[in-house]
Amino acid sequence: xxxxxxxxxxxxxxxxxxxxxxxxxxxxxxxxxxxxxxxxxxxxxxxxxxxxxxxxxxxxxxxxxxxxxxxxxxxxxxxxxxxxxxxxxxxxxxxxxxxxxxxxxxxxxxxxxxxxxxxxxxxxxxxxxxxxxxxxxxxxxxxxxxxxxxxxxxxxxxxxxxxxxxxxxxxxxxxxxxxxxxxxxxxxxxxxxxxxxxxxxxxxxxxxxxxxxxxxxxxxxxxxxxxxxxxxxxxxxxxxxxxxxxxxxxxxxxxxxxxxxxxxxxxxxxxxxxxxxxxxxxxxxxxxxxxxxxxxxxxxxxxxxxxxxxxxxxxxxxxxxxxxxxxxxxxxxxxxxxxxxxxxxxxxxxxxxxxxxxxxxxxxxxxxxxxxxxxxxxxxxxxxxxxxxxxxxxxxxxxxxxxxxxxxxxxxxxxxxxxxxxxxxxxx
Numbered sequence: 001x002x003x004x005x006x007x008x009x010x011x012x013x014x015x016x017x018x019x020x021x022x023x024x025x026x027x028x029x030x031x032x033x034x035x036x037x038x039x040x041x042x043x044x045x046x047x048x049x050x051x052x053x054x055x056x057x058x059x060x061x062x063x064x065x066x067x068x069x070x071x072x073x074x075x076x077x078x079x080x081x082x083x084x085x086x087x088x089x090x091x092x093x094x095x096x097x098x099x100x101x102x103x104x105x106x107x108x109x110x111x112x113x114x115x116x117x118x119x120x121x122x123x124x125x126x127x128x129x130x131x132x133x134x135x136x137x138x139x140x141x142x143x144x145x146x147x148x149x150x151x152x153x154x155x156x157x158x159x160x161x162x163x164x165x166x167x168x169x170x171x172x173x174x175x176x177x178x179x180x181x182x183x184x185x186x187x188x189x190x191x192x193x194x195x196x197x198x199x200x201x202x203x204x205x206x207x208x209x210x211x212x213x214x215x216x217x218x219x220x221x222x223x224x225x226x227x228x229x230x231x232x233x234x235x236x237x238x239x240x241x242x243x244x245x246x247x248x249x250x251x252x253x254x255x256x257x258x259x260x261x262x263x264x265x266x267x268x269x270x271x272x273x274x275x276x277x278x279x280x281x282x283x284x285x286x287x288x289x290x291x292x293x294x295x296x297x298x299x300x301x302x303x304x305x306x307x308x309x310x311x312x313x314x315x316x317x318x319x320x321x322x323x324x325x326x327x328x329x330x331x332x333x334x335x336x337x338x339x340x341x342x343x344x345x346x347x348x349x350x351x352x353x354x355x356x357x358x359x360x361x362x363x364x365x366x367x368x369x370x371x372x373x374x375x376x377x378x379x380x381x382x383x384x385x386x387x388x389x390x391x392x393x394x395x396x397x398x399x400x401x402x403x404x405x406x407x408x409x410x411x412x413x414x415x416x417x418x419x420x421x422x423x424x425x426x427x428x
Contacts, residue, residue: 059292
């Protein structure tokens, strides 16, 4: 059976399992095990792959970091803390403060690369709008979409580092081209998700006295996390040059989370209650299971080597090179739900195809086409961590979110095609 068919069968099976309300973390782990076994590996090898993934440092650091993110999200969700941040948008946005905050709150959180980062911004969206402004599906879609406006080019994201390494271009060239995706993403999100409701969202600003001390205490932990995410990987690279880059980045974020939560705990009006009680709630455990399951699925999929095999099958069918450049990252993004997943699995194949005689592909147009389609594949993946935790937080359905996200993604794919075609016409 062709590898692409195996991937599609397991992908559909995971969707069905999610539809019948099976824990998604369990479904994706089972899917990863099936794919690894279906690739021809012996059961002992599959068990070894699973054990290696389960005991790997990236997995341990990812789960630990997510647990602290859940706790930090509880802090951000407390009314006095969320209102302190929202007071800034009220002052800056005037009558349109809700529109301003809906777009900027998730975007600001998105500057920090972290697993399931949409948990940070979801409480701010809930504090900004209520049921009179729109349904939960709409709130979830806004939180999800505007959380992902920077990852195309922001240099501290792993996917950018992978893309730079594979395409072997200068960072200024990379940023100069892909940074155009960010304003277009903002414009598409506003046009599809917010514009029709702008009248309902406008209103007079009712200034509420906000203590500068309270605002500083809310922003300080976030600032600590951002500094750690930006600076510590560079420090660790000098101290531990042989360490896995993934471990350095996750360790940096984990240290930032620990320091940020330490500052919160020093605040007499910070987090209340015992952290292990909130982490043992059904919601928190489901988030941790989902995050861990997706990480294990990605490792098992990589061990199966089915993605490269599926790529060779597509090329063997005589499909045009540009179509393969678009389809490979799109499929990898849909299946893995991780930006570094679609880049790591498909970009080496894309670059190899670009370098083949007679391909007619140019570097910049190929980069734009592959990245744009791969990123939208990730955004539409039902196992993307951010869409999962956002859906869980707002207690909504994937179908309701997709009804709003798919038009946004289609608009971005059209932009990707036009942008890539223009660059190819210029010979770039």
